[in-house]
Amino acid sequence: MKKNKFREMLGVLLICSVVLSACSTSSQASTTTTSAVTTSATTAAASSQSSDTTAAALPASVAVSDVVTFDEAEKAVAWSAETSTTIKLNGTSAAVTGSGAKASGGSVTISAAGTYVLSGTLSDGQVVVDVQDDGDVHLVLNGAAIHDNDSAGIYIKEAGNVVITLQEGTENTISDGETYVFADAATDEPSAAIFSKADLAINGTGKLTVVASYNDGITSKDDLKIVSGTIDITAADDGIVGKDMVAITDGTVTIKAEGDGIKSTNATNEGRGFVAIADGIFTIEAGNDGIQAETALIVDGGTFNLVTGGGSVNGEVKQEEGPGGMQRGGMNATSATGTSTDAAATAATATESTSAKGLKAGGDLTVNGGTFAIDSADDALHSNSNVTVTVGELEMASGDDGIHADALTTIAGGSINITKSYEGIEGAIITISGGETHVVASDDGINVAGGSDETSGAAGGRADQFSAASSNLLTISGGYVTVDAAGDGLDSNGSITMTGGTVIVNGPTGNGNGSLDYDGSFDISGGTLVAAGSSGMLQATADDSSQSTIAMTFSQAQQAGALVHLQDSDGNTIMTFAPSKNYQSIVISSPELAQGGSYTLYTGGSSTGSDADGMYTDGAYTGGTKVTDFEISSSVTWLNESGVTTASSGGGFGGGGGGGGRPQGGGR
Template sequence: MRNFMINSKWGVLLLSAVLVTACGTSSATSSAVQATATAAATTVQQNTTPSGVQLASAKLADLVTFDEEDTLTTWSADNSTTIALNGTSATISGSGAEAKAGLVTINAAGTYVLSGKLTDGQLVVNVQDKGTVHLVFNGVDIQDSDSAPVYIKQAGKVILTLQEGTENTLTDGANYVFEDAASDEPGAALFSKADLTINGTGKLTVNASYKDGITSKDDLKIMSGTIEVHAADDGIIGRDMVAVQEGTITITADGDGIKSTNDEDAAKGFVAIAAGTFDIKAGNDGIQAETALLTDGGTYTIVSGGGNANGGVKTEDRGGMSAPPGGWTQGTVPAAPSGTAATTDATADAVADAAATEAGADEAAAAETESTSAKGLKAGGNMTVNSGSFTIDAADDAVHSNSNVTITGGELTLASGDDGIHAEATVTIASGKIEITKSYEGIEGANIIVSGGETKVVASDDGVNVSGGNEQSAGGAQGQSTDTAAHVLTISGGDLTVDATGDGLDSNGSIVMTGGNVIANGPTNGGNGTLDYDGTFELSGGYLVAAGSSGMAQAPSEDSSQYSLLMTYTAAQEAGTLVHLEDNEGNTLLTFAPSKTYQTVAISSPELKEGATYTLYTGGTSTGTEVNGLYADGQYSGGTKVTDFEITSSVTYLSESGVTTGNTSNRGGGGGFGGGARPEGGTPPEGGTWQGDGTPPDRGTAPQGGTQPQATTGTEGTSSM
C-alpha cells in the first residue's frame, strides 16, 4: 500500500488542544442544545439546590467579604497590653487582662501582645461588650493538659496575628475537664465562639490530642500565615464559614481536614478559598462544606481515607445482582428478573431472596459509607472550581456534591476509590484540565455538560455516567430512572478521553453532542458498551471515536445530522492495532490506535459526507505524532484494507463484508441490540447465538449461582446495562 502524508483535521485539532493552556479551551453551544441542557439542569436544581448562596457558578466575592479589619497586623507598644507567659504564671503590662496562676483572661476589647510559654495553662477571651480583640502571637507556646489552650468564650470578633518571624504552638491533652458536665465546649485546642480571623506571616502549630485543632462557632477567616494542625478529629472548622485568602496550611487529621458545618442557614455553612497552599491528610473528608464549596485558586494536595487503595470493593450493578470479577463476558449476563413468563416460582423466589439480601447489604454499606465519608472535596450544596491546582487521592469520591459541580478552570489530578467527580444534580465542565487517573466511575451526575477543557478519565466501571437517580417507577428497576428525557449527557466542546472497563459514555437518558473531541476506549467484555444510552444519541458536530467490545455496542442515533459509522469485526483486534479511515482521494480522516482489545469502532466526523466513498484499513503503522491514540501528520502504511463503502445514511454499519443493514432503534431507546442488526458474515459474541430474524443474540449462560436468562428480542425495549 502506498505511503502518504496525513492531513487529518481531527488529529490536528486534538493535538492543538493538548498544546494550548487548559483555561483557554472553550466552545459555544447551539441554542437548542443549551436550552435542553439548561432545562434539564434547572429541573434537577429545583429539586436539590438550596437557596441563598447555592449558585451553580459563583465567584468568591459572591460568598464572602474580607474586611479591612481582617488585614490588621500592625500594633504598637504604646497602644497595646503585653502579656509575658512564664511557666505557670504570666506578667501583664497594661489594662484589660488579668492572670491567676496559669489562667490568663482578657475581658476588654483592645490589642494584646503575647510571648513566652505556659506549661499548663489557658488563655481565655471573655469580652462582654462584643468589641474586637486583637491578639498578637509573638512567640507563644501554650500547653493545657485538660482543656483548650486558647478559649474565646465571648467577643464581637477576634483577630489573631502571627507575628513575622515567630513560631507559636498550642498543645492540649487527650481528655478535657468541662466547667459544666452537660457541655462539650470547648472542643478544640483553639476554640472560638466568636468570629475569628487569623493573619500575619508567622507560624502557628496546633497539636490537638483531644478532638479538633481550630474551631470557630461563627466565621473563620484565614488571611495569611503558616498553619500546621495535628488533630485527633477535625483539623479546621468554621461553623458559619471557612474563608481563606492566602496562607500555607498543613493538616493531619483523623477526621475531616477543613470543614464548615452550619446546616440551618443556606447562606452559611460554606468554604470559600481564594488562594493558598494546602497539604491535607484526613481520615475522613479532605475539605467539606455543609452548603457551598468554592475555589478561586490555590494549590492542594489532599489524601482522604488513606487514599484510593482503601476504597471499598466495587461490583457492577446489573439490576439487583453483582457482576462476577472482571465483569460479564461476551454472551453472559445476569439472570432475568423474577416475574417473567419463563421464570419458575422457585427461581423467582431465589432471585427475590438474593435481591433482598443484597439490598440489605447495600443499606448497611450506605450507612457505613455515610459514617466514614472519605471524599477529597465534598459539598452539601454546589461546588465551583474556578481555578486551582489539585492533586487528590481519595478512598471515596475525589470530588463530590449533593447538588452541582461546576468546573470553569484549574488543574485537577484525581485518584479515587469510587467516583472521580460526582454530583447528585449536574456536573458542568467548561474549562480547565482534569485527569482522573483511577476511579470506579470517572464522572457521574444526573446530568453532565462538557463544553470545554481537557478531560481524561480512567475508570474500572463507567467512564462518564449520566445516572438515573434512585427513583423507582413502572418498568424501571430500583436505582434506575425510566424518564430518559430528564437525564442528558451534553458535549459541545473540549477534549474528552475515556478509558473504561465498563461503559465508556453511559447515559440512563440521552446523549447530545454538537462539538468537541471525544475518544473512548471502552470495555473488552460483552456486557458493556463503549457507547450506552437509553434514549437517543443526537450527534450534530464534533469528532467521535469509540472502540470496544461488540456485545452491547451502539452507534449514534439514526436521526443525527452528522454522519457516523460503526465497524464490527468478526474477531477481536489486539490493543494498539491501528484503525485508518481515508476518502477516495487518499485523504486521511482518522488514524487511531485503541488502547485495549476491541471488536467495534464507532467513528463520526464533520468530514464524512453523504454520497462519498471511503476505505477502512486495519493494522499498519504511522510515523505521525500520537496523542491519546490519535495520530496527526506523518505517514500511514502497511495496513490491510477491510472494506470500501459509501455513506448513504446517517449511520453506516460495517463488517469485513461491507455495509450491513443496521437497526434504526438502539437498545434501550426502543429495542434492538448494540445499535444495529447482525453483521453479515459476522459471528455472535462468545457464548451467544444469533436469532433467526436478526434480533439480538441469546443472553447466554448465567453467572455461577444464577439462572438461565431469557433472550431479549428488542421489540419491547431493554433496560440500560
Template sequence: MNKFIMASKAGLILLLAAVISACSATNNASTSSSASAAAVTTSAATSGAAANVQLASVKTADLVTFDEEDTTATWSADSATTIALNGASATVTGAGATASGSTVTISAGGTYVLSGTLSDGQIIVDVQDDSSVHLVLNGVELANNDSAPVYIKEAGKVIMTLEDGTENTVTDGAAYVFADAAAEEPGAAIFSKADLTINGTGTLKVTGNYKDGVSSKDDLKIVSGTIEVQAADDGLVGKDLVAVQDGNITIKAEGDGIKSTNDEDADKGFIAIAGGTFDITAVNDGIQGETSLVIDGGTYNLVTGGGSANAEVKTNDEGGFGGMGGGGMRGQAPASGGGTDQAAPPEMPAADGVAGATAEAEPGAAPADSSAKASTETATATDTATDTESTSAKGLKAGGDITVNSGSFTLDSADDALHSNSNVSITDGEFEIKAGDDGVHADSLTAIAGGTVNITKSYEGIEGGDITISGGDTHVVASDDGINVSGGNDENAAQTTGEQDQFSSSGSSLLTISGGTLTVDSTGDGLDSNGSITMSGGTAIVNGPTGDGNGALDYDGTFENTGGYLVVAGSAGMLQAPSDASSQYSIAMTFTDSQEAGQLVNLQDSDGNTIATFAPSKTYRAVVISSPDLKEGGSYTLSTGGTSTGTAVDGLYADGAYSGGTEVVSFDISDSVTWLNESGVTTATQGMGGGMGGGRGGFGGGARPDRGTAGGTPPTGDDVQ
C-alpha cells in the same frame, strides 16, 4: 487531514436497575445570590433535547469579604497590652487583662501581645460588648492538660496575628474537664464562640489531642501565615463559614481536614478559598462545606481515608447478564465468526448491579488497616439523607454546589474525589485524581468548561444527574463506567427504601458534549446516559469495555450528533452508535474476531484523505467513528494495521500519512449511521430490548427509541450479508 482534536477525559458512575425507581430525580438546580448560590444552573432536560445550561460566575468575593481589621497584622507597642507568660504564671502590663495563676482573662477590646510559655493554663477572651480583640502571638507555647489553651467565650471579633519570624504552639490534653458538663465547651485547642481571623507571617502549630484543632462557632477566616494542625477529630472548623485568602496550611486529622457546619441557614455553612497551599491528610473528608464550596485558586494535596488504595473493593458488572451498568440486553453484534467476547450469560448477579458487591451507600468506609480514629459521621442531608451512620472519605465535598475557578489539585481519596449533593462546576484548574469511588460526582449537574482533569484511578469516573462538557481537557480511567448520567442521588433511596439503586431511566437525564476534549478508558460502559446524549462539538475518545456485558456507548433515549469528533472502540455485544436523527454522519464497524490492542484503525475517503487514524488501547471488536468530514454519497475505506507518521495523542493521530494497512471494507454513505461488518454495509435492526439495565424493557422485548429506524443498535447475526 485528520481533524480530530486530542481527547480528554470523562466521568463515570455505575448504575444498576434490577428495580426501576418509580420516582425520577429532579435535575433543576436552584439559583440564588446567597452562599449556596448555584455554581451552575440547568433546566430539566427532555430526552434528546439540548440542556439549557449556564455556568454562573461565582467567586469567593461574592461570598465573603476580608475587611481592614482582618488583614491588619501591625500593632503599636505604645498602645498594646503585653502579657508575659512564665510557666504557671503570667505578668500583664497594660489595661484590659488580668492574670490569676496560669489563667489570663481578656475582658476589653484592644491589642494584646503574648510571649513566653504557659505550661498548663488558659487564655480566655471574654469581652461583653462588640469590641474587637487583636491577639498577637509573639513566640508562645500554650498548653492545657484538660481544656482549651485558647478559649474565646465572647467578643465582637478576634484577630489572631502570627508575628513575623515567630513559631507559636498550642496544645491541649486528650480529656477535658468542663465547667458545664452539659455544654461540653470548649472542644478544640483554639476554640472561639466569636468570629476568628488568623493573619500574619509567623507560624502556628496546633495539636488538638481532645477533638478539633481550631474551631469557631461563628466565622473562621485565614488571611495568611503558616498553620500546622494535628487533630484527634477535625483540623479547622468554622460553623458559619471558613474563608481562606492565603497561607500555607498543613493538616493531619482523624476526622475532616477543613469543614463548615451550619446546616440551618442557606447563607452560611460555606467554604470560600481564594488561594493558599494545602497539604491535608484526613481519615474522613478533606475539605467539606455544609452548603457550598468555592475555590478560586491555590495548591491542594489531599489524601482522605488512607487514599484510593484503601478504598472498599468493588467489582464492576463487566460480562454481567444484561449489562447491569445501565446497559440491558441490546441487539447482538454480527456473529458470522463468533468473537471471543461472546459468551453465554452468567448467573444473575446480585441486584445491586455490581455482581455480588454491596449496593452503593455512603462509599468510602474507613480504612481497615488505618491506625487513625475513623470517626463515624451521623448521616445528614449533606452526606446522606438516611438514618444510618456512614463514614465519608471524600476529597472536596459540599452539601450544595462546588465551584472550582482555578487551582492545582492532587487528590487521592478512598471515596469520591469531588462530591456535591447539588452541582459541580469546573471552569479552570489542574486536577490529578485517584479515587476509590467516583472521580467527580454531582447529584444534579456536573459541568466542565475548562481546565485539565486527569482521573487516573476511579471506580466510576464522572457522574451527574446531567453532565455537560463544553471545554477543557478531561481524561478518565475507570474500573467501571467512565461517564455516567443518572437520574439523581446514588445513596438516599437505596438506603431508605431497600431498593438497590435510585438511578433509573427517567429519559430526562442528558450528557451534553459541545467542546473540549474527553478521553475515557473504562472497563464498564464508556459514555453511559440513563437519558440521552447530544454532541455538537469537541472531541470524545472512548476505549470501552472488552466484554459484551457493557458498551462503549450506552444510552436509553437518543444520541443526537450534530458536530465534533467521536471515536469509540470496544466490545460489540451491546454496541450503540449515534441516532439516525443526527445531522452528522457516523459509521459503526463490527469485526468477526477481537482485534489486538494498539492495532491501527484507519478511515479514508476515496481521495486518500484520512478521516481518522486511531490505535485503541485495548482489544476491541467494534469501532464507531463520527466526523464532520463524513459526507452523504461519499466513498470510504476502513483498514486495520499499518503505520502512521502522525503524532498520536490518546491513541488518535493528528496529521501524518497512513500506510501499510489491510483493507477491511469499502462502502458508500447514504444514511446518517452506516452499519458495517467485514462483508460490507448491513442494516440495524431491533435488538432484545431492555434486560436488567436502566429501565429498558423486559427480557426479549421492549422496543426503544434508538432501535430500528433510530439506528441505535447494531445488526444481529441474521443481518450479516
C-alpha cells in the same frame, strides 16, 4: 456581632444556581438541603421542570469575591508596644503589663477590646477572651507556646471580632490534652485547641502549630477567616471548623486530621455553612473528607494535595451492576476478595457513616482555578447539587467516583485527569464545553443518572439518587475528552447530544457493556468521536443526526494498538486511531464524513504521524490491510468485513435512539 454582606449575596447566588439546575430532574434537585431558602427554591423550580436543558441548566460561575470580603481589620498585622497590653507567659503563670487583662495562676482573662501581645510559654494554662460589650480583640502571638491539659489553649468565650496575628519570624504552638474537664455534664464547649464563639480571623507571616489531642484543631462557632500565615494542625478529629463559614485568602496550611480537614457546618441558616478559598497551599491528610462544606464550596485558586480515608487504595471493592441494578454473576456473586456480596453489603452498612471525599459540598461545588492532587477513598469531587469546573489542573485518583453531582456536572475548562475511579464523571445532567478531560474508570467512564450507588450513603447520609427522566442528558459542545472504561464508556440513562469537541473512548472488552450506551437518543451535529470496544452491546449515534457516523463490527477481536485507518476515495485521511485495549467494534463520527462519499477502512499498518491518546495527526499511513470499501448513504453506516450491512446483521444492537440496545435503565 458584625456580619458581612456576603450572606445576603450567597443566598441570592444559591437560589439562582439551584433554580438553573432544578430543570435537571425533579427528584435529585429537590434533595438539596443546604438551607431553607435553597430547598424551597429547588422545589418550586422542579415543579416547572423543562426537558430543554442544554443551555438553561448551566449555572453562572460564582467566585470567592462574590460571596465574602476581608475587611482592613482582618488583614491588619501592625501593632505598637505603646498601645498594646503585653502578656508574658512563664511556665504556670503569666505577667500582664497594661490594661484589659488579668492573670490568675495559669489562666489569663482578657475582658476589654484592644491589642494583646503574647510571648513565652504556658505549660498548663489557658488564655480566655471574655469581652462582654462585643468589642474587637487583636491577639498577637509573638513566640507563644500555650498548652492546657484539660481544655482549650485559647478560648474565645465572648467578643465582637477576634483577629489572631502570627508575628513575622516567630513560631507559636497551641495544644491541649486528650480529655477536657467541663463545668457540668450539659457543657461540651470548648471543643478545640483554639475555640471561638465569635468571628475569628488569622493573619500574619509567622507560624502556628496546633496539636489538638482532644477533638478539633481550630473551631469558630461563627465565621472563620484565614488571611495568611503558616498553619500546621494535627487533630484527633477535624482540623479547621467554621460553623457559619470558612474563608481563606492565602497561607500555607498543613493538616493531619482523623476526621475532616477543613469544614463548615451550618446547614440551617440562609447563606451560611460554606467554604470559600481564594488561594494558598494546602496539604491535608484526613480520615474523612478533605474539604467539606455543608452548603457551597468555592475554590478560585491555590495548590492542594489531599489524601482522604487513606487514599484510593482503600476504596470499597465494588461489583459492577447489570441491567436493572442486578449484580452481574447473580445474587450470590463474590467480590474480588472472595467475600460474598451479602457479607460485603453488611460491611458497607457498618461503615456507611464514613465519608472520605476530597472536595465535598452539600450545595454547589465550584472550581475556578487551582492545582489539585487528590487521592481519595471516596469521591474526589462530590456535590449533593451541582459541580462546576471552569479552570484548574486536577489530578485525581478515587476509590469511588472521580466527579459526582446529584444534579448538574459542568466542565467548561481546565485540565482534569482522573487516573483511577469506579465511575469517572457522574451527574443527572453532564455538560462539557471546554477543557481537557481524561478519565480512567473500572466501571462507567461518563455516566448520566446512573441509578443508586448504595455505597455512597456516607455522602451526607444518603445514597446517590437519580431518576429516569427525559431531561437526563450528556451534552458535549467542546473540549477534549478521553475515556478508558471497563464498563460503559459514555453512558446516559437519557440522551446524548454532541455539537463539537473531540471525544476518544477506549471502552470495555466484555460484551456486557458498550463504548456507547444510552436510553434515549444520541444526536451528533459536530465534533470528532471515536469509540472502540466490545461488540455485544454496540450502539452508534441516532439515525436522524446531521453528522455522519460509521459503526464497524469485526468478526474477531482486534489486538490493542492495532491501527484503524479511515480514508476517502481521494486518499485523504479521515482518521487513524490505535485503541489502547482489545476491541471488536469501532464507531467513528467526523465532520469530514459526507453522505454520498466513498471511503475505505483499513486495519493494521503504521503511521508516521504524531500520536496523542491513540489519535494520529499528519504523517503518512502505510502497510495496512483493507477491510472494506463503502459509500455513505445515511446518517449511520453499519459495517462488517463484508461491507455495508444492517445493525442487527452487523453483530450490534444498533443506534438510532437506542433501539435494540440494552433494556431501558440497563446502564448505570
